Amino acid sequence: MAQKELLKVTNLKQYFPIKGGFLGRTVNHVKAVDDVTFEIFEGETLSVVGESGCGKSTTGRAILRLDEPTAGEIEFDGGDLLALSKSDMRKKRKDLQVIFQDPYASLNPRQTVAQILTEAMAIQNVIPKKERRKRAIELLETVGLNAGQIDRYPHEFSGGQRQRVGIARALSVNPKLIICDEAVSALDVSVQAQVLNLLKNLQREFKLTFLFIAHDLGVVRHISDRIIVMYLGKIVEIADKKSLFDNPQHPYTKSLLSAIPTPDPEAKKERIILKGDVPSPIDPPTGCRFHTRCPFATDLCKTEVPDLRNLDHMKEGHRAACHHIEKIVTGDMQPT
């Protein structure tokens, strides 16, 4: 199936300067995202998973240009996003929307739902002024809220309802790509499922593409077509959902998957527990960034940065960044 690339991110880097000293000079950098390359096809859901601080949200923010990326290219719908001027970018933002994690911080507490939605439409001037309120009511019904709730303030809603308002706001400008930045992480499990199903339905109805940022593998399994696993600012593995869950290649991915709880208490499961903490992104380890915690690490891992590779036993499009995929898969290498 030949799919059209909607978004292509090439060698994206996002370094945040650390200011220090008397004159506020740049002392060092936090390498939040370091050389990340991937693409999203039209109509799919691509998930980015990883633990806190691995750069998944930063990647999303960089694509939206909420933070200007340090280096790299972002191609959206055939055009270079980073080359756009500030005012052209403002117009382009119609096509890229975002749903945030915290439903309590993502809505202006001084605006009613009607004001929030009509303002979004006013900024991008998507429909004439007279029809905006009617459209706002339609949007509310689309996301499963009541038309009668339109003149309420955010604090009059529950967390799940607020998240629905956030989704309605993102939809109000008819975007092509929606970045869901931990969109369901703050909600309790039953509400999570409702919102995830809503997102899936909306995707089908409006032909949306999602970049889904999450840390919950259960959620990711439910919604994704393809998955990216990030560790300390780099992609360690990228694959379609089935390959990643059934045939993980990178030791980090394996340890992540082994952490998913199983409902059967009798089931014996190999649990890979990583040693130590995530190293600081200010001064990340040389070579493979995972080598400080990897049970298979060798001297090669300490010096050379592994590339993302596809090998014969992996499905097309499945790539992992490890020097020792072959030896691990044949069992020649055992964890130490």
Add this chain to the structure above:
Amino acid sequence: MRAEQVNNVMTQKTDHPFTRSLKDFYSKLRKNKSALVGGYLIIILVLIALIGPYLTSQTPEAVDYGVKLQGPSAEHWFGTDHHGRDIFTRVIHGLGITMGIGISATILGGIVGIFLGLISGYYGGKLDAIIMRMMDILLAFPGILLALALISILGANLRNVIFAVAIFAIPTFARIVRGSTLATKKLEYIDAMKALGASDTRIIFKHILPNILSPIIVQASLFIATAVLSASGLSFLGMGAQPPSPELGALLSDGRDFMWDAGHIALFPGLVIMLIVLAFNIFGDGLRDALDPKMKK
């Protein structure tokens, strides 16, 4: 059916969002007794200042040497001064002048300070550094000294008092607004507005400013008290309102020479100044408690 529903909702009358937030504000304020007392006191003082001058039987400048330096009596409630002018009348007229100076200086300085604070906090970087260092310089001067210096350059009159007091209102507002702006601009709804393509002006004035109004209102209320003190202090020193203006500080200054023989001349204007400052201070403190959830015990 469904279209009907939509129409119903669209024509349904609910309170305007603004009235609702006002009601909300009042219900919060009502729980705080001292704020309420301060608030009512301010309302009473403002009403007296506005209506009072039309109700007094005498004019503040009417000189009558036959009754000079008399103590309080049924005819002259607060007594008379060394020119035989009725102090009650003069205080009523002076109340408006003094509060007028305090409030207009706070509004003037507040607007400039809020604007600088918003820009400084929102854009950050070099602009922030330059603006805030300028504010630090202004803050380094004791307020009254700065005002004295300004007035001696510009000349002593009421307009310049307002101007001088407004100047030292600027840094206090700028600091508070900058801090609140920094905290507010990190919230996700600001990012959401950026992601929608909102302009900086829209974000600053429509999304940040309305959300940092609470500390601004509190600061304004507290600063009016300071401004009233400074303005009457300047007049007391002869740098503000000029005689025969009944400004409260000037009245106080009139009474200075007769402290031992006719204390009432200085006493009543002094009490009224105290009342104004007290009203705005307890109102401001109460507001802070009512509006800031973190301060609640």
